[in-house]
Amino acid sequence: MERREIRESGVDAVYWRPVRDALAELVTELSPEDIEQLLDTPPDPSLGDVAFPTFRLAKERRRPPAEIARTIAEALSARGFSARADGGYVNVALPRTAAVRDILRETAAPDFARFSWGAGKRVVIDMSSPNIAKPFGVGHLRSTVIGQAIRNLLLRARYEVLRVNHIGDWGTQFGKLMAAYAMWGIPEGASDKIRAYLELYVRFHEEAERRPELEDEGRRWFKRLEDGDPQARKLWRMFVDESLKEFMRIYDRLGVSFEYILGESFYNDQIPGVLEEVRAKGLLEESEGAFVVRLGDDLPPALLLKSDGTTLYLTRDLATALYRKNVLGGDLLLYVVGREQSLHFEQLRGVLRRMGYPWADAIVHVPFGLLRFGGKKLSTRRGRVIFLEEVLDEAKARALQILEEKSPHLADKEGVAEAIGVGAVIFNDLRQSRLHDIDFDMEEALSFEGETGPYVQYTYARAKSLFRRAGAACEEALADVLPDVRAIAGDRGWELLKLVAAYPRAVRKGIELYEPSAVARHILDVAKAFNRYYQEERILVEDPEERRAKLALVARVARVLADGLDVLGLKVLEEI
Numbered sequence: 280m281e282r283r284e285i286r287e288s289g290v291d292a293v294y295w296r297p298v299r300d301a302l303a304e305l306v307t308e309l310s311p312e313d314i315e316q317l318l319d320t321p322p323d324p325s326l327g328d329v330a331f332p333t334f335r336l337a338k339e340r341r342r343p344p345a346e347i348a349r350t351i352a353e354a355l356s357a358r359g360f361s362a363r364a365d366g367g368y369v370n371v372a373l374p375r376t377a378a379v380r381d382i383l384r385e386t387a388a389p390d391f392a393r394f395s396w397g398a399g400k401r402v403v404i405d406m407s408s409p410n411i412a413k414p415f416g417v418g419h420l421r422s423t424v425i426g427q428a429i430r431n432l433l434l435r436a437r438y439e440v441l442r443v444n445h446i447g448d449w450g451t452q453f454g455k456l457m458a459a460y461a462m463w464g465i466p467e468g469a470s471d472k473i474r475a476y477l478e479l480y481v482r483f484h485e486e487a488e489r490r491p492e493l494e495d496e497g498r499r500w501f502k503r504l505e506d507g508d509p510q511a512r513k514l515w516r517m518f519v520d521e522s523l524k525e526f527m528r529i530y531d532r533l534g535v536s537f538e539y540i541l542g543e544s545f546y547n548d549q550i551p552g553v554l555e556e557v558r559a560k561g562l563l564e565e566s567e568g569a570f571v572v573r574l575g576d577d578l579p580p581a582l583l584l585k586s587d588g589t590t591l592y593l594t595r596d597l598a599t600a601l602y603r604k605n606v607l608g609g610d611l612l613l614y615v616v617g618r619e620q621s622l623h624f625e626q627l628r629g630v631l632r633r634m635g636y637p638w639a640d641a642i643v644h645v646p647f648g649l650l651r652f653g654g655k656k657l658s659t660r661r662g663r664v665i666f667l668e669e670v671l672d673e674a675k676a677r678a679l680q681i682l683e684e685k686s687p688h689l690a691d692k693e694g695v696a697e698a699i700g701v702g703a704v705i706f707n708d709l710r711q712s713r714l715h716d717i718d719f720d721m722e723e724a725l726s727f728e729g730e731t732g733p734y735v736q737y738t739y740a741r742a743k744s745l746f747r748r749a750g751a752a753c754e755e756a757l758a759d760v761l762p763d764v765r766a767i768a769g770d771r772g773w774e775l776l777k778l779v780a781a782y783p784r785a786v787r788k789g790i791e792l793y794e795p796s797a798v799a800r801h802i803l804d805v806a807k808a809f810n811r812y813y814q815e816e817r818i819l820v821e822d823p824e825e826r827r828a829k830l831a832l833v834a835r836v837a838r839v840l841a842d843g844l845d846v847l848g849l850k851v852l853e854e855i
Contacts, residue, residue, distance in 0.1 A: 397438030454501025674700030706732025
């Protein structure tokens with residue numbers, strides 16, 4: 280995604296702006312945007328409020344960072360700033376009262392943590408994409424919730440976003456399932472047909488280890504499906520319809536929907552034309568009976584047709600990419616798919632480049648690591664699959680048990696437990712870098728203490744409870760332009776305000792890196808800081824001006840927590 284020439288929003292830019300502008304005059308080698316990208320908050324508040332690292336500048340000037348830092352600090356001090364050099368950093372303490380006013384004004388603005396660089400651009404996100412005839416396992420959770428969070432982030436930069444669920448409804452695995460169904464069937468009156476299909480699929484692979492000829496039978500069934508055989512098509516349609524019913528139930532619980540649900544089969548009619556185009560451009564070569572496109576020395580040849588004439592994932596993804604570009608009008612095509620598919624997307628881009636499409640680089644693979652339970656990767660073939668619905672049910676049940684103990688008189692405990700339980704599962708994923716492998720621990724994920732979704736949801740509810748107790752409206756406190764900010768300009772209030780003010784920076788980072796954890800980590804920091812403030816400061820004091828100032832701060836904390844939870848796909852709970 281392209282960089283912007285100027286930063287359009289973000290209160291960090293506002294209360295850092297005097298420092299940035301002064302540095303821009305002193306450091307001519309860097310643009311104002313470059314400088315602002317380098318600005319950060321010192322790890323120790325006693326060092327100041329804004330830190331400028333000189334290491335990049337040291338390379339430009341070929342001088343020691345510490346020497347450059349001293350020179351810049353002296354120049355800033357001469358301009359009236361409270362600046363000091365600490366190693367290779369210039370640390371600046373801001374005039375607090377003015378900075379507090381700036382933050383209060385900007386955090387009340389309608390466009391707080393909103394950007395506009397995506398206006399007029401369309402992004403197509405490939406996300407979730409479970410396989411037909413298999414239960415919705417936790418293995419598809421990551422693509423679903425990461426994709427949804429990225430969509431929510433992109434909306435904050437005014438992109439138009441189309442979510443596409445590329446259902447896995449085609450391929451040789453369906454031939455295997457059809458062969459298994461034809462040989463063994465499922466129990467008459469089976470209440471859970473999807474599980475019965477999974478058991479057939481697992482049984483097929485177990486039997487195939489002893490009888491390798493079953494693999495050939497599976498391939499024959501899939502060829503029948505591709506050729507339009509009525510019996511094969513009837514079985515396939517049955518598998519698809521039953522599966523979609525289950526998927527919709529899960530998506531409803533996760534709060535996820537799609538602009539398009541287009542299975543791999545949707546592109547079948549387009550594949551012959553794509554293959555003909557590749558052939559007409561002289562790119563398709565025969566190799567041991569199969570047909571490939573050679574991609575040079577850096578990548579292995581891209582296999583598009585097997586020797587038996589069947590297509591592959593790559594063949595179908597070529598047709599898919601062309602459809603998303605030419606029909607859906609995607610300026611950017613994101614694929615939220617596991618990192619093990621990195622080679623696949625390199626080959627996809629490589630084939631499109633060889634076909635003469637300059638937009639091939641608009642295809643962006645957004646990889647993620649594994650989700651493990653008990654340290655094991657999940658595998659459907661071996662039957663080691665954990666059903667997401669069971670995980671969500673258990674999370675809800677445990678959340679309900681906690682609420683019965685902590686909040687026995689809470690209204691709609693069932694609904695709140697669902698929001699907490701599902702939110703805990705989602706947040707456990709998104710608080711960690713998407714590239715990391717994740718070991719899921721239910722007890723840890725549901726804790727109301729620590730780095731969890733329930734902790735952030737509870738903190739928001741705690742903040743809102745102050746307004747109910749005060750008989751005040753959060754919206755009015757958010758819009759309040761305070762005549763006196765001294766009550767929140769002390770060290771505790773200032774540290775919390777700086778975190779609130781830095782929220783747009785986290786949103787921007789999440790957008791630019793397709794990294795929802797940037798927002799998750801930030802709202803965790805805000806929640807922790809607010810809970811410290813709540814414990815150490817009396818907020819609902821008698822003095823009306825002090826109470827007014829503190830509620831204005833709490834309103835901004837609530838705004839950031841609510842927006843962050845919304846980005847991540849968690850429900851915002853007014854009361855827990």
